[in-house]
Every structure is written in structure tokens, then in C-alpha cells.
Amino acid sequence: MYVFIAGGKFVRSLPIWLLLCLVLLPACSAGAGPMKPDTTTILERTAKRLDEVKSVHFTMVIDGEAFIDPSRTILLRSAEGDIVPPDQMQTKIKIGIGPANVDLALVTVGNDKYQTNPVTGQWGPTQPGFDYSPTVLFEKDKGLSAIVGKLRDVEQLSDEKIAGQDTYHLKGKVDKAAIDPISGGAIEGDPVNVELWIAKDSSNLLKLVLTEPASAKAKPAVWTLTFDKYDQPVTITKPQ
Amino acid sequence: MLGISPPQQADDRTTPLSGRAKAILAAALLAVFVAALDLTVITTVLARILYDLRVNLGEVERYSWIVSGYLLAYLLTIPIAGRISDLIGRRPVFLAALAIFAVGSIWCTLAHDLVPLIAARMVQGLGGGALVPVTLALVADLLPPARRATAVGGVGAIDTLGWVLGPLWGAGVVGLLGAQQLGPLTDWRWVFALNLPLALGVLATIVVSWQRTAQATHPVAGRFDWLGAITLTLALALLNLALSSGTESGAEPRALGASANPFAPYRLPLLAGALVAFLLFLFFTQRARWPIIPLALFRQRVFSGANLANLLVGAALIIVMVDLPFVVSLLEADTNRISFISALLLLPFTLAMAVGSLSGGLAVGRLGYRVVTIGGLVIAAIGFWRFFGWPPRLDYLRMGADLLVCGFGLGLVIAPVGAAAINAAPTGTHGIASSLVLVMRLLGMTIGLSALTSWGAGQLDQRVKALPPLTQQPNEPLPTFLARQLEYQAQQVPLITLDILHQTFAIAGVICLVAILPALLLADQHAD
Numbered sequence: 001m002y003v004f005i006a007g008g009k010f011v012r013s014l015p016i017w018l019l020l021c022l023v024l025l026p027a028c029s030a031g032a033g034p035m036k037p038d039t040t041t042i043l044e045r046t047a048k049r050l051d052e053v054k055s056v057h058f059t060m061v062i063d064g065e066a067f068i069d070p071s072r073t074i075l076l077r078s079a080e081g082d083i084v085p086p087d088q089m090q091t092k093i094k095i096g097i098g099p100a101n102v103d104l105a106l107v108t109v110g111n112d113k114y115q116t117n118p119v120t121g122q123w124g125p126t127q128p129g130f131d132y133s134p135t136v137l138f139e140k141d142k143g144l145s146a147i148v149g150k151l152r153d154v155e156q157l158s159d160e161k162i163a164g165q166d167t168y169h170l171k172g173k174v175d176k177a178a179i180d181p182i183s184g185g186a187i188e189g190d191p192v193n194v195e196l197w198i199a200k201d202s203s204n205l206l207k208l209v210l211t212e213p214a215s216a217k218a219k220p221a222v223w224t225l226t227f228d229k230y231d232q233p234v235t236i237t238k239p240q
Numbered sequence: 241m242l243g244i245s246p247p248q249q250a251d252d253r254t255t256p257l258s259g260r261a262k263a264i265l266a267a268a269l270l271a272v273f274v275a276a277l278d279l280t281v282i283t284t285v286l287a288r289i290l291y292d293l294r295v296n297l298g299e300v301e302r303y304s305w306i307v308s309g310y311l312l313a314y315l316l317t318i319p320i321a322g323r324i325s326d327l328i329g330r331r332p333v334f335l336a337a338l339a340i341f342a343v344g345s346i347w348c349t350l351a352h353d354l355v356p357l358i359a360a361r362m363v364q365g366l367g368g369g370a371l372v373p374v375t376l377a378l379v380a381d382l383l384p385p386a387r388r389a390t391a392v393g394g395v396g397a398i399d400t401l402g403w404v405l406g407p408l409w410g411a412g413v414v415g416l417l418g419a420q421q422l423g424p425l426t427d428w429r430w431v432f433a434l435n436l437p438l439a440l441g442v443l444a445t446i447v448v449s450w451q452r453t454a455q456a457t458h459p460v461a462g463r464f465d466w467l468g469a470i471t472l473t474l475a476l477a478l479l480n481l482a483l484s485s486g487t488e489s490g491a492e493p494r495a496l497g498a499s500a501n502p503f504a505p506y507r508l509p510l511l512a513g514a515l516v517a518f519l520l521f522l523f524f525t526q527r528a529r530w531p532i533i534p535l536a537l538f539r540q541r542v543f544s545g546a547n548l549a550n551l552l553v554g555a556a557l558i559i560v561m562v563d564l565p566f567v568v569s570l571l572e573a574d575t576n577r578i579s580f581i582s583a584l585l586l587l588p589f590t591l592a593m594a595v596g597s598l599s600g601g602l603a604v605g606r607l608g609y610r611v612v613t614i615g616g617l618v619i620a621a622i623g624f625w626r627f628f629g630w631p632p633r634l635d636y637l638r639m640g641a642d643l644l645v646c647g648f649g650l651g652l653v654i655a656p657v658g659a660a661a662i663n664a665a666p667t668g669t670h671g672i673a674s675s676l677v678l679v680m681r682l683l684g685m686t687i688g689l690s691a692l693t694s695w696g697a698g699q700l701d702q703r704v705k706a707l708p709p710l711t712q713q714p715n716e717p718l719p720t721f722l723a724r725q726l727e728y729q730a731q732q733v734p735l736i737t738l739d740i741l742h743q744t745f746a747i748a749g750v751i752c753l754v755a756i757l758p759a760l761l762l763a764d765q766h767a768d
Contacts, residue, residue, distance in 0.1 A: 061294075069719035077294050092497075095722065097729065099287055099575040100297040103497030104722075117709045118725050119733065121298075121493040126712065184719075 039154045042168050045203040046196070050145035053138055055084045057229040064212070064221030066186040068095070076186055077101060082234045085138035087111075090236045107239055108133055114239050123239040142181035144205060150178045151194060160197060162206045163228060167197040179210065187223065189216025204230050260449040261382050265391075267445035268334065268375040269398050274438050275341055275368030276402025279314060279682075281410040282307050282361075283561050284582045285428040287569045288414065292427060295354050298498030298704075300697035301484045305358045307562060308689045312480055313365030315682035318675055319532045320469050322373030327464055330381065331450050334374045338443055341367030345435035350424060364432075372399060373675050396658065396674060400597070404590040407561065411583030467524040468532040475517035476683070482510035483690035495704035496733075501697075537673060542609075542664035545761025546657040547680040549613060552755035553653050554684025556620065559692055559748040560589060560646065563741050570734040570741075571634045581634065588640045589647035596651020601659070609656040609762040616652025617752045617759060623649055624749030628742050632735060649752070660762045688751070692744050699740045707732055 037045075060079040068076045074095055081091030093104045095118070105116040106126075113126035113133070137143050154172040161167065176190040189212045197207040205227055212220035257265070282289070286306065289295075295303050317337075325333035344364030351357035372395070379391040410431050417430040425433050485503035494500065503510065525531040538544045565582035572578050596616065603612045623646025630639060658677045665673035710728055712721045 069723045071723060074719065074722050094294050094296070096291065098573075099291055099569055099578065100496075101291060101294050102298070102729075103296050103499070105497060116493060116497055118497055118722065119495065119729050120705045120707055120709050121495050121497050122705065122709060123493060124709070124711070 036156075039156050039170055042156075042170065042198055042203075043148050043151060043154070046198050046205055047145040047148040049203040050138065050143070050148065050205060051140055053085055054231045055082065055229070055234045056138075056227050056231075057082050057234070058134070058137070058225060058227050060223065060225045062221055062223050064219055065217070066183075066221050066223070068184055068186050073097070076184075079134065081106075081134060082229075082236065083135055083138060084234060084236060085135060087135060088236045089133060089135045091134050105239075106133070107236065108135060109236055109238050112238060136181050139181075142178075144182070144208070147174055147178050147182070147194070148196070148205075150174050151196075152191075159200075162197045162199075165206060166200045167206055168200060169195070169197050171195045183210070183223070187212055187221070189213040189220065202230070257382065263445055263449040265379065265382060267442045267449070268371070268378055269395065270438065271334075271338055271341075271371050271442045272375050272395060273398050273402045274435060274442075275314070275364075275371050276399045277406045277409050278345075278364060278368055278432075278435070279310060279403040280406030280561050281431055282310070282406075283565050284407040284410040284579045284586070285414055285431055286562075286565060287575075287578055288418075288428045289357070291575075293352070293354050293357065296496060296498045298494055298496035298697065298700065299501075300693045300700075301501050301503060302354060304484065304562075304689060304693040306354075306361055307558075308480060308484075308686050309358045310361040310365035310368070311558075311682055311686040311689070312476060313362040314369035315679050315686065316473050316476060317366050317369035318373050318679050318682075319472075319672075321370030322377055322672075322675060323464055323530065323532060325374045325377055330374055330378050331446070333370065334378070335443065335446060337367045337370035337374060338439055338446070339367070340364075341371065342436055342439040342443075343367070345432045345439065348432035349429045349436075364435075372678065376675060396678060399678065400654070401594075404593055407565070407586045408583045408590070411579040414579050463530060465525070465528040465530055465532040468521060468528055471517050471521035471524055472532065475514050475521055476686075478510050478514035478517060480686060480690045482507055482514055483687065484694050485510060493705075495701045498701075533676065534669065534672060537665055537669060537676070540664045541761050542763050543661050543673070545758040546609075546661035546664065547676060548758035549617075549653070549755045549762075550657045550661070550677055551680045551684035551687075552751050552758070553617075553620075553650060553657070554681035555688025555692075556624070556748040556751045556755075557650055557681075558685035558689045559744055560643070561586070562689060562693070563744055564589075564643075567630070567738065567741050568634070570737055571632070585636070585639055585643060589643040592644045592647030593651035593654070596648040597654045598651075599648075600652040600655035603652070604656045604659060609660040610759060612656045613653050613660075613759040613762060614756050616649045616656075617755050618649070619652065620646050620649030621749040621752040623647070624745050624752060627745035628749070630738075630742060632738055653755075656762070657759075664763075688748075692747060695747075696740050696744055699743070700737060703736045703740070704733060 058079075058081060062075075062077055066076045068074050074097055077094045077096045079091055079093045081089060083089045083091075087108060087110050089106070089108050091106045093106065094101055095104060097118075102118050103116075104118050105123075107114045114123055115126045116123055138145075140146065151170075151172040151174050154170055157169040157171060159166060160169045172194050173191040174194050176187065176192055179187050179192050187210060191213065193211040193213065195207075195209040195211075196205060198204070199206055207227070208225040210223040210225075212222075214220055286303070289306065290297065290303055321333055321337060341364055344360050344362075344367055347360035347363060348357060351360050376395050379395060383391050410428075413431045413434060414428060418427045420426065420430070481503055485501060485507040522535070525533060525535055538547070564585060565578070568582045568585065569575075569578045572581055600612050600616060607615075623642055623644075626642040626645065630642070658674070661677050662670050662673045710721075710725055716724075
């Protein structure tokens with residue numbers, strides 16, 4: 001201000017004026033917030049982060065019908081567990097059989113795989129041919145990072161807070177074939193609608209919602225997956 | 241003292257009630273009816289709730305709290321709320337109770353997990369139970385003594401009618417509205433959502449009418465027996481938790497993949513805690529000037545006998561209300577018809593109970609309390625024994641006839657034990673005596689439910705685990721293996737569960753026979 005009041009001293013004060021601008025400009029741009037990365041950058045960072053995950057806790061809730069058997073009698077209803085990529089996990093899966101819910105527990109430690117008997121609840125080794133494990137979520141070529149990489153028609157929605165963390169909220173579509181490895185083929189219709197919430201500071205994927213297309217069935221199923229406790233120590237032990 | 245405070249005016253039996261007083265009473269009775277509906281409304285929609293909330297079928301000790309949590313909160317507030325209304329006035333306590341019931345109902349409607357639903361049901365029960373004694377006291381306040389006894393009986397009858405019709409109401413609401421979706425409202429949630437307009441209607445009537453009536457009540461002097469209330473609440477809550485702790489150790493895997501029973505490791509500490517809390521309750525109550533439950537009443541042999549018999553009848557009664565829908569869910573393949581069939585089968589039971597109750601009231605005049613009570617208990621036991629032989633299919637005629645016999649027997653007992661207890665109480669304590677009759681039956685229902693479902697869950701776990709397990713074949717995919725398990729489960733588990741439920745019915749029959757012992761204490765006097 002002094003520069004202008006001084007009037008005739010303007011030219012002499014020019015270096016001070018320029019110095020002030022240099023000091024104030026970064027401050028002004030900081031007030032407006034950093035440049036928002038584009039969706040491609042966000043997704044690339046997320047895919048890279050997913051490939052580096054050391055451990056994570058996850059929950060999955062399915063609202064609607066997701067049959068896991070060819071005769072369409074067994075419904076996958078929810079799951080919760082811990083994954084230590086590439087080959088350790090402990091998960092409890094809830095399945096709907098008729099009017100009842102029963103639980104099935106799975107543990108994988110390296111090449112040793114165990115599961116509970118859904119009737120008696122007793123642990124036993126999984127027989128060869130067991131072809132699904134939640135560890136697939138963090139496999140590079142067919143897990144979440146692959147899905148993130150194959151996302152198309154991506155739109156960025158308003159930022160949201162998830163579990164107290166600032167996130168980018170994106171939505172897009174992905175071919176069913178890309179989803180099949182993680183859903184065991186239980187998601188119907190093509191393409192599948194995808195929404196993601198990605199932490200701004202860590203690029204951690206915090207929430208993923210997969211929605212069947214309206215053409216799939218009268219009430220399309222919605223799969224909601226949440227991820228937390230990234231890279232925290234977790235012990236997965238073989239059942240007794 | 242609970243419930244009835246001294247008459248303040250309108251002692252003249254010919255004085256008609258004002259329009260506003262009638263409106264207050266009608267609104268209060270409607271509220272009592274709705275809250276009583278919610279005692280048992282859950283039974284015919286429980287299977288739908290468990291499926292929707294993803295609750296494991298084997299975790300009975302957890303989900304039975306949807307029923308027993310409400311029962312426990314309801315019965316605990318009956319002795320407490322009446323006394324509070326004596327101290328601070330009926331109107332604020334009634335309005336608070338109604339608001340709590342409405343909030344609990346909204347919470348039930350929105351609950352998306354088992355624990356919040358149980359908590360919501362307990363909030364609902366706190367409000368619902370408080371409505372009963374305040375309404376009883378309100379009747380005493382508004383009516384002259386000559387008309388009071390009939391009206392107090394009417395409140396009890398409305399309450400009983402509510403929980404008797406509860407299962408039918410639940411099935412009816414789900415049948416009519418279950419398929420409709422309105423925001424979060426769908427399926428079983430309608431049952432709780434409908435409480436809200438009813439509660440608001442009552443609230444509006446009370447606010448408008450009670451504000452201006454000349455017969456508004458005034459607080460009386462005295463102190464609240466906080467120590468008695470707290471220790472009684474603790475004792476009953478800990479006892480029910482102990483009874484829910486099951487028979488297994490809590491560490492080993494459970495049938496159907498159910499989670500470990502969270503109460504199992506604490507069975508003994510819970511029981512010890514319940515005992516200590518109960519002893520403290522006795523200690524404080526005996527020294528309290530205005531005890532929450534006047535223990536002196538129980539020195540009357542007839543009063544104690546009638547209430548003990550009533551407690552046992554409550555335990556037997558809840559077994560039918562809760563276990564019958566489970567039997568139906570195991571025998572009916574179409575899940576959409578389970579609620580309807582359960583309600584249909586409960587109809588002869590509840591109707592026979594109503595007829596039995598009326599008949600019992602009439603028969604007492606000729607035969608006396610003892611004969612009618614024992615007769616009813618024997619008939620109910622015969623009915624329960626007939627349940628034990630039910631075939632593993634829905635035989636409507638057989639089941640309906642047996643339920644009719646059992647309901648009539650239990651109904652016969654209700655009038656004589658209630659009347660014997662109330663008439664055995666000294667003049668001036670009839671209000672609290674009638675409340676205690678209700679409390680003891682509800683206590684029997686709560687204890688019976690916790691104990692027998694816990695026993696049933698333990699049996700189911702043991703017997704299912706004893707089944708020879710199927711093993712996954714080499715290269716057999718998980719879905720195919722699960723499908724094979726499903727077939728195995730469909731064959732074995734319902735048969736085992738049915739057998740256990742049949743045994744539970746047999747135990748309920750034995751409970752009826754045991755109730756004959758305290759019934760022998762009933763003086764063989766004829767009713768007035």
C-alpha cells in the first residue's frame with residue numbers, strides 16, 4: 001500500500017513491490033487449494049497403491065441376490081476378513097440357504113487352505129479344486145488394481161469424507177469379465193457400474209460399490225466393499 | 241407404592257365421566273394395547289428379520305434378545321414408572337413413556353444390525369412398559385372407587401389382548417404392506433413404523449385433552465426407591481444374560497458356522513452377580529419406606545402361590561408364541577407364507593385363551609380358584625404333550641386342535657390366579673397387586689424364553705455337530721460342495737430342530753404340571 005501512496009516513489013519501490021508479489025502469490029494459490037489431479041492420475045496412483053498393499057481388513061455386503069451355485073439356491077450375503085497379499089487371508093462368509101443364514105469361515109496360509117463345514121462348523125482342510133479366495137482382490141492381473149485400470153466412462157463426483165478421510169469419489173463402468181474373478185461370477189449383467197472412494201492423501205481405496213446394470217434383473221444387486229486398517233500388522237494362524 | 245393413588249374427586253358412582261376424561265382414557269388404553277402388541281408382534285416376523293439382518297440361524301442366544309430385551313425392559317418399568325408418576329405426576333410420565341416408545345419404534349424401523357435392533361427394542365420396551373402402570377393409576381385417578389376395579393381389570397384385559405393378538409398383527413402388517421417400499425420402509429420394518437402414527441395420535445389426544453381437564457392429577461409426597469429399582473433391574477438383567485449363556489464352553493466351533501456365544505465364558509460370574517443384586521434388592525426393599533415392590537404382599541400365602549403359578553404359566557406361554565413360528569419356518573418351503581401360517585396357527589391358540597380366560601372367570605364363582613387353576617394347568621399340559629407328537633409336516637387340523645386345547649387350558653388359569661392374587665392383597669394395595677400379576681407373568685415369559693432357547697441352541701449345536709460331516713471331493717468346486725451340503729442340511733437339520741422344539745414343548749408341559757404345586761396354595765374360596 002505504501003508503494004501507491006508514495007506516488008512519485010513508485011519506480012524506486014518497484015523491487016519491493018515485486019518481492020511482495022513473489023511472497024504473496026504462493027500464499028494466494030495455497031488458499032485456493034492444490035490442483036485437483038485428473039481421474040487418470042487418481043486411478044493410476046490407486047492401482048499402484050493396491051499392488052503395494054501389505055495387509056488390509058475388508059467388509060463386503062450384498063444388497064440383493066447374488067447366487068453362487070448353478071442351481072441358484074445359495075446366496076452370497078456378506079463377508080468380512082483380513083487379507084495379507086499375496087497368499088494369506090482369514091474370512092467369514094455369510095451365505096443364505098432357504099430362509100436361514102449360515103456362516104462359512106476360510107483361512108489360507110500359503111499353500112495351506114482351510115474351511116469350516118457349513119453344517120457342523122468344524123474346521124477341515126480345503127480339498128484341491130477349491131477355486132475362490134478373497135486374496136484374488138489383491139492379485140495384480142485380476143484383482144482390484146486390474147479393475148481400476150480397466151474402468152471406462154470415468155466421471156469425478158463431489159469429494160466426500162469416508163471414515164473421516166477426504167476422498168475422491170469416482171464412478172465408471174467395467175466389463176463383467178473384469179469383475180468375474182473377484183465376484184466368482186455372481187455379479188450379473190454387463191457392463192457393471194462402479195463407484196470408488198479413494199483417500200486423497202494415501203491413494204488407498206476405502207470403498208467400492210459394484211452395481212449390476214438395470215437390465216440384469218428386476219432388483220439389481222449392489223455389492224459394497226469397504227477397506228480399512230491398511231498395512232497394519234495382522235496375524236493369520238492355521239485353525240486348530 | 242405403585243400405581244393407584246388415593247381418589248381425588250368424582251367419588252360419586254353416578255357421576256358420568258367428562259368427554260375429555262373419556263378421551264384421555266381411550267387414548268391411554270390404545271397406547272397400552274399398541275405397546276402390548278409389540279410384546280409378541282415379533283414372533284411371526286422374526287424369521288424375516290433374521291434373514292434380512294444377516295443373523296446366523298444358530299445364534300439363538302443373541303437374537304432371542306429381540307424378544308426378551310423388550311420383555312425385560314417392559315416388565316422392569318412397570319413397578320418403576322407407576323411410582324415415578326406418583327411423585328412427579330401422571331401426565332409428564334405418560335407423555336415421556338409414549339415418546340420413548342415412539343423413538344424406540346423409529347429406531348427399530350431403521351435398524352440395520354442385530355445389536356442396534358435389540359437396543360431399539362429395549363428402548364421401545366422401556367416406554368411401552370411404563371404406559372401400563374401409569375394408565376392403571378390414571379384409571380384410579382379419574383374413576384370413582386365403585387367403578388375402579390372393573391376399569392383396572394379392563395386395563396389388564398387390554399394389555400393381554402394386545403400381546404395375544406401381536407403375532408396376528410405382525411403377520412397381517414407384513415402380508416398387507418411387506419411388499420411395499422417407501423424410503424427405508426419395507427417388509428418387517430412396517431410393523432414398527434406403524435407404531436408412530438398411532439403414538440402420535442395418542443400423544444395429540446393426551447396433550448389436547450389432559451391439559452384442560454379438571455381431573456388432572458397432582459404429584460404426591462414421598463421418595464423414589466432408587467436402590468430397590470437399580471438392584472432389581474441389575475438382578476433381572478444379569479439373570480437373563482446368565483440364562484442366555486448356553487450350555488457350550490464358548491470356545492469350540494459351533495454348528496452352522498455360528499459365532500461363539502459371547503456370554504458363555506461369564507456364566508458363573510453372571511449368575512453370582514444376579515444373586516448378589518437380588519440379595520441387595522431384598523435388603524434395600526425391606527428398609528425402604530416406599531418400596532418399589534412391597535415384599536410384605538408375598539407373605540400372603542395365596543398371593544405368593546398365585547404369582548408363582550402365574551410366573552410358570554408365563555414361561556410355558558412364551559414357548560408357544562416363539563417356538564411355533566420356528567416350527568412353521570422349518571416345515572413351510574415358501575418363505576413368504578411363514579408369517580401368515582404362523583399367525584393362522586396361533587389364532588386357535590389365542591382365541592381359545594380368550595375363551596378360556598372368560599370361562600375361568602365364570603367357573604371360579606362355582607368351583608373356586610384352586611380347582612379352576614389346576615384344571616387349566618392339566619388341560620394345558622395335555623395340549624403340550626400332544627405337541628410333542630406332531631408329525632414333521634404341517635398338519636393344520638392336528639396342530640390347530642392341539643393348540644386349541646393348550647390355549648384353553650392356559651386361558652383358564654389366567655383369571656383365577658389374577659383374581660386370587662388381587663383379592664389376597666390388603667385393601668388399598670389392589671393396584672400394585674394387579675401390576676405384580678402382570679409383572680410376574682412377563683418375568684416368567686422372559687426367564688422361560690432365555691432358559692429354553694439357550695437350552696435349545698445348545699442341543700442343536702451338539703446334535704448337528706455330531707452329524708457325520710461331508711467332505712469336499714477332489715476337484716469339487718465350492719458352490720457344488722455347498723449345494724451338496726445344502727441338500728444334506730435340508731434333510732438333517734430341520735428334523736433335529738423339530739425334535740428339539742418338540743422337546744421344548746414337552747418341557748413347557750412339565751412346567752404346567754409343576755405350577756400345580758403353588759396352585760395348591762390358592763385358598764379354595766369362591767370369587768365374589
